[in-house]
Amino acid sequence: MSWIHVMVLTPFIFATIVPYLYKKFNQKIHTGWFVFFIPVFIFAYLITFIPEISGGNTFMKILPWLPSYNIDFAIYMDGLSLIFALLIAGIGALVVLYSIYYMSKDREALHNFYVYLLMFMGAMLGLVFSDNIFVLYVFWEMTSVSSFLLIAYWYEREKSKYGAQKSMLITVFGGLAMLAGLIMLAMMSDTYSIREMLTSHNLEAITSNTLFLPAMILILLGAFTKSAQFPFSIWLPDAMEAPTPISAYLHSATMVKAGIYLVARLTPIFGGTGEWFWIVTGVGLVTLLYGSVNAVRQTDLKALLAYSTISQLGLIMSLLGMGSGALYFGYGDESFIYATAIFAAIFHLVNHSTFKGCLFMVVGIIDHETGTRDLRKLGGLMHLMPISFTLMIIGGFSMAGLPPFNGFLSKELFFTATLQAANMSIFNLANLGFVIPVIAWVASIFTFIYSMILVFKTFRGKHRFVRVDKPVHEAPFGMLISPLILAILVVAIFFFPNLFSKYFLLPAWEGVLPSLAQAGELSIKLSPWHGWTPELIMTLGVVGLGILMYLYIRKWYRIYNYYPQALTLNTIYNFSLENMEVLSKKATNKYMTGFIRDYLVYIFAFIVVIVGGVFWTFGGFTFDVSQDADINIYEAGLVIAMIISAVTVLFSKSRLTSILAIGALGFLVSFFFVLFRAPDLALTQLVVETVTTVLFLLCFYHLPELRKEIGKIPFKMTNAIISIGVGVIITVVALSAKGTRLFDSISSYYENSYELAGAKNIVNAILVDFRGIDTMLEILVLTMAGLGVYTLIKLRMARRDKNEGAE
Amino acid sequence: MKEPNDVLIRSVSKVAVVIIFTFAINLFISGHHYPGGGFIGGLAFSSAVVLLFLTFNIETVRKNFPVDFKVIAALGVLIAVLTGVGAMLLGVPFLTQAFDYFNLPIFGKTELATAVLFDIGVALAVIGTSLTIIMSIGDDR
Incomplete structure (x- = not known):
């Protein structure tokens, strides 16, 4: 166990005491202040690794977890995981600080909020540091679960529940696909460690395997669902029902980038093949276009930001796809040219987190102060909220790709990458490559337009306030700190890109492409001015056309109405969800009849088929009387008595007689235990029999009159066949058990119980x-069953009382 | 449940319940070396309480046993788990049991085993669960 492990586990441990802190101190101190220190400490701790990591070192720390299954909590730290972890902790700290002012301590269930938030933070840190694929998967799903809980934070709202369910269904579907893909990878390479998969020997085994393509597609399903790529993007806009700090943190800065992380992490394994290049680039570009075109038509500020996030994630994804082409060329100069795309991806990922986090927080401020996020109701806030306006301009212009903000630099790099990709000579790019820069350019125009809408529709124009009961004014200073810090970063990165790149981006680039990093260094100089390059001309085109289209938006806005509503992804999702519910309800109603008799029929029929089937196919029946002891008179008498009481149950006319006869049968069995010198069993059987008989008598009062079942012949025949079948099978098993001995007896070990256990x-x-752990789990199950019975009966009584009250 | 009005069963069970309780505790303690143990002891204990239910009504019993049996069950599981965790704190695998012999003032040389603590958990879980079930069913009118 190392300190990095402790760091990953700290949020989880702290989450357990948050409810107590809330209970004790919330009257006076906002719970967020306690939570705030966790990400700050983690961030400060992570900073100390920067010199080592940027010097080219990596760390691998292993904590054995299930050593017999080769599953270890292995932590691998390189530039890629470090930059993600810094984002998680850094943005996390800012978001917690922001939430202290955003979430009212008197009205909100803060203990839930911060427990989920810390759970997410820990899961996300674990995700980026895990080297073992199964540990990675566990953390991956934990982020889905905590995201679900946070979206449904205001769980009394119908839309929150809908959004939470949607995100859960889609991301968990992807997660399961990813698990299958990861298992395939493990089968091909014979290791669970991602690091070990990258050794050239294992890499060869993976690429030459027939499972290569299925594994790639399954893993990409996981990455695409998590990172809201088309067509799985539909969950992200609905996830905006979460409180705004959460949207800023999970649904723009960190969790949705988990898919990007996975793609980047696995690029050395899958990259360099045509399939990977085209799937990742293609899906990324489609998402980029889809998101930006749809963002323009949104009227809710957060929905607009959600679509813009989808679009930006698509951009980063497509860059990773284009950069993966570098691996095709080995270690030549060409590969370094194409690997620039990977660098651009990381650069834009960080930039997006800064400006989008800032934008979300400003939108949260607007929502908080005016009570609405609807663009049709907003306008003219410029004079009332000057600081928010400035922050919005910085974030919005950075998103649009304008100088002097960091978005400009990464947008230029993105254009460079698309132009280079179009000129690649591989993967059929000579014919289709020109599409890439065209899509990128068109999408950038729309990006420009929605950025302008975001900034100017909200802050310029006439006053149109809905909330009149309260004067609208600037947010409290505490709420402005976090977006202010992010905005400063947005500008600072623009002016000192190379410093930033040396300590953060290049180490991360080395983490994505370790083999290239060993061959040489990526020499990249970031500067705002490159001369009259094609990229700059593209940007000028974007700005020019963007301004024109923004000014004349009313003229062409109508084209959105031509798209048929029935064909949207949401309609398809809702339709299939409804139908699945109806279908499964029908299927369930078919066999869940509510009669315990039917359920017993299923269970017994199953026993007969499975056990009987196994006996039949493997010829398990043996019958050996040679070593049997003689039957003495007590045993014979007991058997006769048991038969009599069993038959009595069948033919008795009253329920009381049946209960007593079953009880008698149980007591007779316990006499058998006495005869065979098993006092413990006999005692247990006696007491259990007593208690169950009494229980039966207690229920007796409620049971309906026993009446003769007058069933049809087929009904009786089924019952007869099943009961005879079960009887025969159990008898056969009992008889054969003695004659068959597959393993040596283990009882000799327990004979030393006095020496070993003092008993x-x-x-x-x-x-x-x-076998203490068995017993422990048994009593746990027992207790749960007891609570289940209690709940069922109490619920029924409560419902009955309510009904009586209503009448 | 109707009010039972049987003098005979009342008189007998007043005596019998005490005997069963004693027997239950005996069963529990002797479990280490002789037939018995937490499971049987717990069940025997519950059966005595059930006898009280049958003889007197459920309200009388509840008044004389003012405990929530759900809590007892949970407590039992908790004790069992904690004895396991206790072993971990001492650096041995989960649920490792230990025993040793001590010279106690009155009892003389006596064996003390951590397994008994675990068994207390088992007994409490069994008592709590069985009585929770029986009381909720008996209550349901």
């Missing part, structure tokens, strides 16, 4: 010592 009673020593 003369072997049975009890087994129960509490040798």
Whole structure:
């Protein structure tokens, strides 16, 4: 166990005490202040790794977890995981600070909020540091779960529940696909460690395997669902029902980038093949276009930001796809040219987190102060909220790709990458390559337009306030700190890009392409002015056309109405969800009849088929009487008595007689235990029999009159066949058990119970010592069953009382 | 449940319940070396309480046993788990049990085993669960 492990686990441990802190101090101090220190400490701790990591070192720390299954909590830290972790902790700290002012301490259930938030933070940190694929998967799903909880934070709202369910269904579907893909990878390479998969020997085994393509597609399904790529993007706009700090943190800065992280992390394994290049680039570009075109038509500020996030994620994804082409060329100069795209992806990922986080927080401020996020109701806020306006301009212009903000630099790099990709000579790019820069350019125009809408529709124009009961004014200073810090970063990165690149971006680039990094260094000089390059001309085109289209938006806005509503992804999702519910309800109603008799029929029929089937196919029946002891008179008498009481149950006319006869049968079995010298079993059987008989008598009062079942012949025949079948099968199993011996007896080990456990009673020593964990789980199950019975009965009574009250 | 009005069963069970309780505790303690143990002891204990239910009504019993049996069950599981965790704190695998012999003032040389603590958990879980079930069913009118 190392300090990095402790760091990953700290949010989880702290989450357990948050409810107590809330209970104790929330009257006076906002719970967020306590939580705030966790990401700050983590951030400060992570900073200390920067010199080592930027010097080219990596760390691998292993904590054995399930060593017998080769599953270890292995932590691998390189530039890629470090930059993600810094984002998680850094933005996390800012978001918690922001939430202290955003979430009212008197009205909101803060303990829930911060527990989920910390759970997410820990899961996300674990995700980016895990080297073992199964540990990675566990953290991956934990982020989905905490995201679900946070979206449904205001769970009394119908839309929150809908959004939470949608995100859960889609991301967990992807997560399961990813698990299958990861298992395939493990089968091909014979290791669970991502690091070990990258050794040239294993890499060869993976690429030459027939499972290569299925594994790639399954893993990409996971990445695409998480990172809201087309057509799985529909969950992200609905996730905006979460409180705004959460939207800023999970649904723009960190969680949705988990898919990007995975694609980047696995690029050395899958990259360099045509399939990977085209799937990742293609899906990324389609998402980029889809998101930006749809963002323009949104009227809710957060929905607009959600679509813009989808679009930006698509941009980063397509860059990773284009950069993966570098691996095709080995270690030549060409590969370094194409690897620039990977660098651009990381650069834009960081930039997006800064400006989008800032924008979300400003939108949250607007929502908080005016009570609406609807663009049709907003306008003219410029004079009332000057600081927010400035922040919005910085974030919005950075998103649009304008100088002097960091978005400009990464947008230029993106254009460079698309132009280079179009000139690649591989993967059929000579014919189709020109599409890439065209899509990128068109999407950028729309990006420009929605950025302008965001900034100017909200802050310019006439006053149109809905909330009149309260004067609208600038947000409290505490709420402005976090977006202010992000905005400063947005500008600072523009002016010192190379410093930033040396310590953060290049190490991360080396993490994505370790083999290239060993061959040489990526020499890249970032500067705002490159001369009259094609990229700059593209940007000028974007700005020019963007301004024109923004000014004349009313003229062409109508084209959106031509798109048929029935064909949207949301309609398809809702339609299939409804139908699945109806279908499964129908199927369930078919066999869940509510009669315990039917359920017993299923269970017994299943036993007959499975056990009988196994006996039949493997010829398990043996019958050996040679070693049997003689039957003495007590045993014969007991058997006769048991048969009599069993038959009595069948033919008795009253329920009381049946209950007593079953009880008698149980007691007779316990006599058998006495005869065979098993006092513990006999005692247990006796007491259990007593208690169940009494229980039966207690229920007796409620049971309906026993009446003769007058069923049809087929009904009786089914019952007869099943009961005879079960009887025969159990008898056969009992008889054969004695004659068959597949393994040596293990009882000799327990004979030493006095030396090993200090107990003369072997049975009890087994129960509490040798197999203690079994007993522990048994009593746990027992208690849960007891609580289940209690709940069922109490619920029924409560409902009955309510009905009586209503009448 | 109707009010039972049987003098005979009342008189007998007043005596019998005490005997069963004693027997239950005996069963529990002797479990380490002789037949018995937490499960049987717990069940025998519950059966005595059930006898009280049958003889007197459920309200009388509840008044004399003013405990929530759900809590007892949960407590039992908690004790069982904690004895396991206790082993971990001492650096041995989860649920490792230990025993040793001590010279106690009155009892003389006596064996003390951590397994008994675990068994207490088992007994409490069994008592709590069985009585929770029986009381909720008996209550349901």
